[in-house]
Amino acid sequence: MAVPVARRNLFQSRARLIISVGGIALAALLVLVLDGVFAGSEKDVTVFMDNTPFDLVVSQRGVRNLHMTTSFFPEQALRSIEQVSGVERVDPILFTTTFLIAGDLPTQRGLAYLIGYEPGRLGGPWAWAGRPVELGPDEIVIDIRAAEDFGVSVGDEITAAGRDLRIAGLAEGTTSIVNSISFVTFEGFQRAQGVSGTVSFALVLLRRDENPAAVADRIQAAVDGVTVQTRADFAESERRIVSDMSIDIMRLMNIIAFLIGLSVTGLTVYVATLAKVREYGLMKAIGARNSRLFRLVIGQAAMSLGLGLSLAVAVALVLQVALGAAAARIPMVVEPESIARIIAGATVIGLLGAVIPVARVAGLKPADVFRR
Amino acid sequence: MDSDSATTHRVNESREPIIVADGVTKIFGEGETKVEALRGVDLAVMPGEVVLVMGPSGSGKTTLLSILGALLKPSSGRISIAGIDVTTLSERRLPNLRVRELGFVFQDFNLLSALTAVENVQVVMDFAGVAHAESRQRAERLLGDLGLSGRLSFLPEKLSGGEKQRVAIARALANDPAVLLCDEPTANLDSKIGHDVVAHLRRIADEREKAVVIVSHDERIKSHSDRVLWLEDGQFKEMRTMAVDPVCGMAVERETAPARLELDGETYYFCSRGCMREYQEGIAAR
Ligand SMILES: Nc1ncnc2c1ncn2[C@@H]1O[C@H](COP(=O)(O)OP(=O)(O)OP(=O)(O)O)[C@@H](O)[C@H]1O
Ligand SMILES: [Mg+2]
Numbered sequence: 001m002a003v004p005v006a007r008r009n010l011f012q013s014r015a016r017l018i019i020s021v022g023g024i025a026l027a028a029l030l031v032l033v034l035d036g037v038f039a040g041s042e043k044d045v046t047v048f049m050d051n052t053p054f055d056l057v058v059s060q061r062g063v064r065n066l067h068m069t070t071s072f073f074p075e076q077a078l079r080s081i082e083q084v085s086g087v088e089r090v091d092p093i094l095f096t097t098t099f100l101i102a103g104d105l106p107t108q109r110g111l112a113y114l115i116g117y118e119p120g121r122l123g124g125p126w127a128w129a130g131r132p133v134e135l136g137p138d139e140i141v142i143d144i145r146a147a148e149d150f151g152v153s154v155g156d157e158i159t160a161a162g163r164d165l166r167i168a169g170l171a172e173g174t175t176s177i178v179n180s181i182s183f184v185t186f187e188g189f190q191r192a193q194g195v196s197g198t199v200s201f202a203l204v205l206l207r208r209d210e211n212p213a214a215v216a217d218r219i220q221a222a223v224d225g226v227t228v229q230t231r232a233d234f235a236e237s238e239r240r241i242v243s244d245m246s247i248d249i250m251r252l253m254n255i256i257a258f259l260i261g262l263s264v265t266g267l268t269v270y271v272a273t274l275a276k277v278r279e280y281g282l283m284k285a286i287g288a289r290n291s292r293l294f295r296l297v298i299g300q301a302a303m304s305l306g307l308g309l310s311l312a313v314a315v316a317l318v319l320q321v322a323l324g325a326a327a328a329r330i331p332m333v334v335e336p337e338s339i340a341r342i343i344a345g346a347t348v349i350g351l352l353g354a355v356i357p358v359a360r361v362a363g364l365k366p367a368d369v370f371r372r
Numbered sequence: 373m374d375s376d377s378a379t380t381h382r383v384n385e386s387r388e389p390i391i392v393a394d395g396v397t398k399i400f401g402e403g404e405t406k407v408e409a410l411r412g413v414d415l416a417v418m419p420g421e422v423v424l425v426m427g428p429s430g431s432g433k434t435t436l437l438s439i440l441g442a443l444l445k446p447s448s449g450r451i452s453i454a455g456i457d458v459t460t461l462s463e464r465r466l467p468n469l470r471v472r473e474l475g476f477v478f479q480d481f482n483l484l485s486a487l488t489a490v491e492n493v494q495v496v497m498d499f500a501g502v503a504h505a506e507s508r509q510r511a512e513r514l515l516g517d518l519g520l521s522g523r524l525s526f527l528p529e530k531l532s533g534g535e536k537q538r539v540a541i542a543r544a545l546a547n548d549p550a551v552l553l554c555d556e557p558t559a560n561l562d563s564k565i566g567h568d569v570v571a572h573l574r575r576i577a578d579e580r581e582k583a584v585v586i587v588s589h590d591e592r593i594k595s596h597s598d599r600v601l602w603l604e605d606g607q608f609k610e611m612r613t614m615a616v617d618p619v620c621g622m623a624v625e626r627e628t629a630p631a632r633l634e635l636d637g638e639t640y641y642f643c644s645r646g647c648m649r650e651y652q653e654g655i656a657a658r
Contacts, residue, residue, distance in 0.1 A: 002498040003491045005484065012486035282482045285443055286543070287471025287499045 006299035009276055016272065023268035024308025024350065025315070027261040028342050032316035034257045035338035038250050040331030044176035045242045048113070049235035051126040051173075054091070054203035055212050057234045058219060058226045064237040066095060066113060067178065067245075072198040073226055080223045081202055086210040087219070092199035093123035094189040100142060100182060101159040102150035110146055111179040114161055116189025122203045125171035125183050130154070132169065137188040139168035143180035160184070163192040177331075178242060258345065265308075265346045269301045269353035280361045290362040294355065301354035302347075309343055388455070389416035390550045390583040391440060396449035398435050398606075409435040411606040412449070417583040419550065422574055424594060425587045427603035428623045433587040434555055436603065440585060441474050441553045442466050454550045471499045475544025475582075477573075479556035481536040483528040489515060489539045490524040496546045507546075514542040518572060534565035541572060545580070552576070554586045558593065570596050589621055615641035619650050 011017055043050070048066065058081055060071040081090050094116035102108040117123030119135055129144035140160055147153055147170055157164050160182060174181035190196050206215055216228040229237070243251070280293050316334045323330040393415040400407040409432040417423050425433050438444040439451060442458045451458045454473045461469060476482075483492050490511045497507035515524060518538040528536055537557060544552055554573065558566030570586075574596040577584045586593055594600050602609045604623070615626050622643040624630075629641035631648040635655075642648040 001504045003487060003495045005487065005495060008484075008486035008491070279484050283484070283495075283499075284467075285441075285470070286476055286496055287467050287474075287547075289467045289499070292499065 006296050006303060009296075010300050010303050016275070020268050020272040020304045021308045021311065024265050024305055024346065025311040027264035027268070028309050028312035028346055029315055031254075031258050031261040031342045032312055032334055032338060033319060033332065034250075034254050035342075036316060036320060036332040036334045037330060038254050039335050039338065040333040041177045041250065042239060042243065043333055044331050045178065046235040046238050047174055047176060048115075048181060049231055049238060052122055052203065053205075054122055054231055055206040055210075056204040056216050056219065056228055056230055058090075058202040058204060058223070058228050059200070061225050061227050063227060064229060065234065065241050066238055067241050068097065071095065071200045072195070075197050075199055077223050077226060078199065078202055081204060081219055084215065084218045084222050086206055086215040087204055088207045089205040091118065091122040091203045091205075092186065093117050093201050093203060094186060094193070094195065094198075095200035096161065096189075096193065097179070098161045098182075100146060100150070100180075102152045102156070108150045108152075110149065112142070112146065112160070113179060113181045114184060114189065115181060116184050116186045118186045122205070123183075125169070125174070127172040129170040129172040135168055135183070135185045135188070137185050137191060138165055139184070139188070140165035141169045141171050141183040142167060143174045143182065144170040144172055145175045146180040146182070161189075161192040165192075176242075258342070261342065262345050262349045265305075266349040266353040269304065269350040270357060272304065273297050273301070273354045273357045277357050277361055280358055284361060293358050293362060297354040297358045298351060301350050305347055305350045309346060312342070313339055387419055390419050390454055391415065391417040391585065392450075392452045393436075393440065394450040394452075396436070396439060396446045396451065398432070398439060398444070399447045409606055410439070410446070413603075413606070413608060415440075415601070415608075417551075417585060419581040419583055420577050421599070422577045422584045422586065422597045424597035424600045425585065425603055426589065426600060426623070431603045432606040433603050435606075437553050437555050437585065437587050440551075441476060442469055467499070471496060472547050473549045473551060475541075475546075475549045475552045477537070477540050477544050477552065477554035477557045479559045481528070481533075481540050481560070483536055483539055483543075485528050488525045488527055489520060489531065489535075489542075492528070492539055493543045493546050496543055500547045502547075511542065511546065514545055515539065518542055532565075533561045534568060537561060537565075537569050538572065541569070541576070545576065545582075548580075550583060552582050552584045554584065554588075556588055556590075557586060558588060558590045563592070566590060567592060589616075591616060617641065617643045617647050619647040619654075 010020070058077070060073045063069050063071040075092070078090050078092055081087060096114050098112055098114045100110050100112045115123055125141050133141070135141060140158060142158065147167070150158070152158060152167060154167050154169060156167050158167055159165070165184065165188070171181070171183065184192065204219070206212060212230045216230060219228045220226070280297070284290070284293060320332045320334050323332045393413055396410055396413045397408070398410040400409055413436060425436065427433055435444065439446050440453070442451070442453070442461070446459060453469065456469060456473070458469065484495065487495060490508065493511035493514060494507040497510065502510070512524060515521065518541060520535060520538055520542070523531060523535055528539070531539065552573065557573070558569055561569060570593050573584055573586065576582055586597070615624055615629065616622070617624055618640055620643055624641045624643050626641055631642035631645045633640045633642070633648055633651065640651065642651065
């Protein structure tokens with residue numbers, strides 16, 4: 001074991017240690033948090049698809065998602081879909097986008113998906129804040145966060161789709177950056193909107209071992225005027241439409257944050273290396289080989305990167321839990337790809353930041369150590 | 373060490389010189405900014421010999437030392453260290469020469485600030501591939517020899533100037549090189565401490581048969597040296613003709629000194645009338 005010069009350099013001064021490890025950690029944390037919020041928001045956009053266990057969805061022809069669409073097709077089509085081989089069950093829902101109005105204050109109104117479902121079948125709330133309830137036709141389930149924002153709770157009245165409905169229960173986890181989701185019965189929806197004989201979407205469950213794509217093709221062939229998608233495609237369309245509209249800006253912010261994060265990391269390591277460059281020159285003069293100098297700075301950079309990045313990941317995971325907790329309403333999901341991306345980027349840039357100043361020393365004649 | 377030690381240290385004449393410089397010139401830059409830092413310098417230093425190189429600022433002393441230390445290539449001429457022709461050695465083989473045959477001592481110590489005293493000495497043994505346990509033992513012994521047993525795990529910032537320079541000397545000796553090259557080793561030390569450091573260098577030359585080249589303005593090192601060389605304008609000149617201005621420390625030629633002063637049978641030479649006046653005022657004030 002040789003004298004651990006890299007470790008000594010790194011831990012020599014607490015201030016410098018904090019600056020180099022902290023700088024890297026902060027830069028990486030910035031990226032992880034923004035990535036995480038981005039991923040969290042993106043996930044939230046598809047909560048309905050992610051939590052309702054249908055295999056295929058049938059919609060009015062050309063409609064591929066929920067956001068800013070209306071979809072209606074005749075109820076009779078449900079019979080035809082049921083008869084397609086491979087189909088186990090078909091559950092219809094009605095869908096519209098509406099305003100929930102709980103009072104006169106601006107904070108007491110909000111955009112929401114309104115879904116009408118047949119109680120006991122697919123399409124209803126999947127997680128309840130409190131006790132699950134059987135909905136009556138004049139009742140509604142809204143998201144608990146919306147309820148808190150509006151200052152209403154179970155038993156209160158709220159206007160949805162132009163009708164006053166009694167809040168029968170509260171759903172959990174149906175809020176995204178764009179809206180929340182509220183639920184009424186199929187019948188309640190029909191009354192509120194004055195529709196009958198049509199459905200918005202048919203949620204299809206398949207028999208065991210059926211190939212979703214093959215059944216989708218069969219439904220498509222058997223039923224006119226509809227579009228059939230798998231659940232994953234439905235979610236993907238939803239994600240894409242929302243991201244085209246709003247998440248693009250976040251994605252741009254993320255890219256900028258990533259670049260800033262990498263620059264800060266590179267500069268941090270560069271400055272830490274530069275602070276010692278005279279000593280590296282001296283080491284060369286008294287007999288260190290260039291390879292030894294490179295190993296030294298790479299070792300030191302690797303240590304500060306390791307510490308800084310670990311710290312960032314740890315803090316990001318803590319934040320994910322803390323922000324996910326009820327009070328803070330910031331969806332954040334730290335994804336492994338996001339961690340991998342920042343580790344890879346920071347490592348490459350950090351090592352460049354270490355090697356570049358030393359490459360200069362290595363190329364130099366070491367006579368300068370006698371100069372002051 | 374007494375003042376006539378120069379005559380008491382006999383150098384083994386039958387040996388081969390360990391340092392040989394042959395017609396060394398060094399030119400920096402070209403055209404308008406061309407500087408001839410060295411013009412045909414010859415030098416041979418025997419094992420166990422302490423050679424002091426003095427001379428005015430800018431005369432090429434550091435340049436000479438850098439070339440002797442294989443830190444700088446001469447423009448022409450030849451350098452050999454311990455029988456190895458340094459001038460033709462490839463860049464790849466220089467680290468090995470520096471680490472094994474040369475030890476450097478600098479004016480501002482140049483210790484690695486994050487390493488303890490003993491690690492500063494060990495690290496050059498690492499460069500030479502010495503195993504850790506052995507390097508530790510050797511470093512402790514070297515530091516012990518220089519009276520630093522109680523300072524092994526001190527960081528440089530916790531050491532006094534004299535202690536730092538002794539650590540630097542231990543480091544220079546770590547791989548038992550044939551040659552020690554010292555640039556102004558006492559310039560940052562007060563006179564008592566500086567004297568100690570030079571005494572250590574003298575002892576090392578005697579006991580370990582090292583060739584020691586010291587560049588310095590420090591008059592007191594003369595008494596510890598076997599030879600004093602005067603470098604001026606990149607050439608060695610006769611020492612006799614030179615004197616040191618007692619005020620500013622500059623070297624002045626006796627014959628052409630701009631000012632001189634006879635006082636109590638002694639002659640003082642000055643670089644300027646200003647310095648002479650300052651000297652006279654100083655005496656008057658006493
Ligand atoms: N790298 C360099 N490039 C250009 N000129 C240089 C370089 N190094 C030294 N010189 C010039 O060579 C001359 C000799 O310099 P050197 O440093 O050897 O003098 P010195 O005797 O050590 O002076 P001092 O006593 O002030 O340390 C000076 O004129 C200096 O300006
Ligand atoms: Mg000099």
